[in-house]
Amino acid sequence: MWLIIGDRSRTEPVPGGRSAQRTCPKCGALSRFREHRVLKTFRLYFIDVLNHDARHVMVCGRCDTAFVTDELAGTRAKLDQQGTVVGTLQDAAKRTRDAVEKGAIGDALRKGRHALESGAVGEQLGDAVQQTGDALRRLWKKRR
Numbered sequence: 001m002w003l004i005i006g007d008r009s010r011t012e013p014v015p016g017g018r019s020a021q022r023t024c025p026k027c028g029a030l031s032r033f034r035e036h037r038v039l040k041t042f043r044l045y046f047i048d049v050l051n052h053d054a055r056h057v058m059v060c061g062r063c064d065t066a067f068v069t070d071e072l073a074g075t076r077a078k079l080d081q082q083g084t085v086v087g088t089l090q091d092a093a094k095r096t097r098d099a100v101e102k103g104a105i106g107d108a109l110r111k112g113r114h115a116l117e118s119g120a121v122g123e124q125l126g127d128a129v130q131q132t133g134d135a136l137r138r139l140w141k142k143r144r
């Protein structure tokens, strides 16, 4: 069996990011460079599992070559797990925690206990037992 693992690298523009007019060392053109974020993702069987590296680069508007330049010194890239398996698990854990903290589960338990204590459940069970008994008696009479 083949174990298919790999790394994917995505480059996306940073909204409101830096921009600079420079001569590109690669294509030689005077070009507008724009700030981008490079995100590296570990993949298993072509599924994005975990983002493990993020950095900012300046990308040439003409040839799309990325460079780490002096104006990016000290810029920390945000490493999030959006769109990965780890991110999905983190979201599920957060939603569960929120449901417990916000009382959705607690409310359901309180409603259930109230229904039991108020006798509503017992009443309904009694009715159901009564109806089942009636139905069985009718069926029994028919068979005779």
Ligand SMILES: [Zn+2]
Pocket: 024, 025, 026, 027, 028, 029, 031, 060, 061, 062, 063, 064, 065
């Ligand atoms: Zn270029």
